[in-house]
Amino acid sequence: MESAARMAYLDSMGGNRSPIPKGFPMTIQNTAILPSLRNWSGAFFARIGRVLNAYMTAQSRHQQVAALDAKSDEELARMGITRDRIVHYVFRDRLAF
Helix, strand or coil: CCCHHHHHHHHHCCCCCCCCCCCCCCCCCCCCHHHHHHHHHHHHHHHHHHHHHHHHHHHHHHHHHHHHHHCCHHHHHHHCCCHHHHHHHHCCCCCCC
């Protein structure tokens, strides 16, 4: 037998005295969205990482180009570089030309 307080509470909540709400499943699980969300978010953050990495690499290479450009032609010649090949020298591992 249910207590009067419990019955009043259940009546105030819509009158459903059943321990299981009628018309609603106990749990709702949608696992189909989680893998796609995980893949999307993983790809998103991986892209941010690649962009930041490219930016930092470009910044450091810019500094290398500026440092070599500041050298005299004699210093560059001792390194085996001509002034018009500074960019090629700095990016030699990324570009093949």
